[in-house]
Amino acid sequence: MDSSCSSEVEFECLPLFRVFKDGVVERLRGTETVPPSDVPQNGVVSKDVVISPETGLSARLFLPMTATPDRKLPILIYIHGGGFVIESPFSPLYHPHVVSLASAANVIAVSVHYRRPPEHPIPIPHDDTWDAFQWVAAHSSGQGPEPWLNHHAKFDRVFFAGDSAGANIAHNMAIRAGTTQPPNVKIYGIVLVHPYFGNNGPDRLWNYLCPSGVHNLLFDPAVDTKLSILGCGKVLIFVAGKDVLKDRGFCYYEAVKKSGWGGAVEMVESEGEEHVFHLFNPDCDKARALIQKFASFMNQD
Structure with missing residues (x-):
């Protein structure tokens, strides 16, 4: 060259x-990172695990100190945003965010470090997240490699969630689970925060990160005839009033309602706010309200 x-x-x-x-x-x-902590932060300890040495797939785990062998906790599989390309579970944006979620909802969180485009084109991030789910599910017998999951996890109450690009992945995990779900594991719901389902027109970023062009249903689920097989019982969608992605979030909400899927779907708008505002201003009232709604969703039957 x-x-x-x-x-x-x-x-x-x-x-x-x-x-x-x-x-x-x-x-x-x-690109910045912060370490996990064995000293409780907001009542939560954390550590990093390698899921696949072959691919480098890893995760940061978060465990509330309320967990005991006699009181198992729901599982939150969290998928970070960043246009599929930047950020990680180890960043100073996402580490405290997932600490807050684990603390507020009293759940074990598994924050997935998927391989990122453009070096690893879409759908590799989706495939990695599914592999992470399979790894979590392998602990349902109590014989997996990670003691926190063996001893403290409640496998009949699993949630997928993510923001922006991570919300795209979370939705697609529920679609996959609609046709194949590990035994002894139940995906209870998904939470999509400011989901990235593209813009109302050609999306230059998506087309570059997904060069094969054969994965457009990952990108625009509103046209997916398989929405009716979402493999969960309920969906919560957050949108932000000033977010350019808001309209596609509304389209997704309407498409799910009309799809024939038998679950419950709810949408919450943070008026006057920008895309993922809660990550950059976590102490504002609307960010706190988002966390509390997120947590209550995971604790409702």
Whole structure:
């Protein structure tokens, strides 16, 4: 390859990332990390686990100190956002957010570190998250490799949730679970926060991250005839009033209601707020309200 191409940009999506013609990916934000903590933070301890040494799939686990062998807790499988490309469970945005969720809802959280595009094109993030779910489910007999799940997890009450791109993945996990779900495991519900289901027109980012072009139902589930097989009993959708993705969130809500699916779907709008505002301003009243609604959803029958 001509060395003069090494500094030429092939694709960029500002302010997230750019890709150079020599294949180098430069992530412009979302690369910072914070460690897990065995000292309780808001009543929650955390640790990192490797799920697949072969692929590098890993997760950060969060355990409320209220857990005992006699009091098993629901499981939240959380999928971070960031346009599929940036951020991780270990970032200073997502670590405290999932701590807050685990604490408020009193659940064990598994925050998935999926492989990210463009090095690992879509649907690899979706496949990795499904593999993480299979790993969690393998503990339902009490014989898995992770003691926190063996001793404290309630496998008949599992939730998928995510924000933005992570919400896209969470929805698609429920679609997969509609046709195949591990024994002794029940997906109770999904929570989609400001879901990324594209814009009302060609989506340059999605087309670049999913070059095969054969996974458009992952991108726009409102046109998916399989919505009726969602493998959960209830869905909660959050949208933000000033978010450019809000309209597609509404479309998803309406499509699920009309699909013939037999569960309950609810939508909550945070008026006057931007996309994922709760991550950047977690102490504001509307962010606190989002966390509390999220937690109550997971604790309702």
